[in-house]
Amino acid sequence: MSDQPHILVVDDHRDIRDLLGRYLRQHEYRVSLASDGRELRKMMADDVSPDLIVLDLMMPGEDGLSLCRWLRENYDVPVVMLTALGEETDRIIGLEMGADDYLAKPFNPRELLARIKAVLRRAQSLPVGRKGPLPGGEVHFDRWILDRTRHELRDANDVVLPLSAGEYGLLCAFVEHPNMVLNRDQLLDLTRGREAVPFDRSIDNQVSRLRKKIETDVKNPTLIKTVWGGGYMFTCEVVEK
Template structure:
């Protein structure tokens, strides 16, 4: 974790000071701001390795900042909130956040979550030299080396965990996976979220496929999800 570049956007000076001191001991480079609109500019300018984003900030709230950053970057984002309402956490995931933490929290827990995110972002298929390069279902092709989906000759890019989830399901077409299985196999034992994370990512994949008239992930009510391409 040494020398990674982290952007911290939080209007609470105490939070910034605690994180600043802890990250300094970890030899991480920290860029700080107390305004949401400044966070977007800093993300564009510095291309951080990870962003820690408070929800309630002047200038622009964390949700809007996350939306803006997702227009130009897939950088991992951890959202901070002083609230405990479930809708905040779900909304954060839906707009592209990778994890969330409720204040107050310890710097050690924050560092653990950062490490977990970086582990999850490592492409598993790239580590397996014997892995097939593509999964071919007629006009629906998944290129695992280029990490792209090709539908009727048109390329579709997914966010890293969306792609990993789709690949995992597509490797066992027709097999029904429970949410718990998918959470464990894609996010790992060290993930701090809950099973709603799976539902959010399935929803995002379906939204990306909708304009192309392809739905390959099917809900098995009361059980989980399966991958199946309809015969043409």
């Protein structure tokens, strides 16, 4: 039983919760159910530790977007978002909040199962990460200080270097996996950029912009090195304070 992936379904509609619970259990998943954001927060605080969360977007009280943002800030767990809204804008907003995939209601449970399997495969291909709350505090590397509580980067003179949300997320991925080769797909997952298509070059562009800000010599980078045919490696000692 313990080897079965654990799925947490969060939906205010009891019929949908129960249907998904039965269906996923039939396919050999462990399942927990929550009716709203309050129950989700309590379960996470009680260390339920799901392998994936199926999260409804439109719920009374705290909605799925707010909950997804909270999950991204505090936990390293994949999220598949459900919504009755089929607009492209809603899909993009959900992905920008950190959802790994998106499925509009009404949906076929078989399609949801396929998406859950795909997201779990991607998550399992990533370097070992954290299952609990991501720590805040400061990370020191080279001449830089990354403050994960304030979401800012400072130099040795305490001057703040502006970073875009994408650059900040990419830097966090690097400092949390130092001296490890990360390919583009892994970096897309670690930065929650799954709306990008597989041949998207946005990671390369963000690496280039990040290098311009943190490298002493952009033409000869020493912090973020390119591994030909592999991806990128953050070759710097990282010290957590």
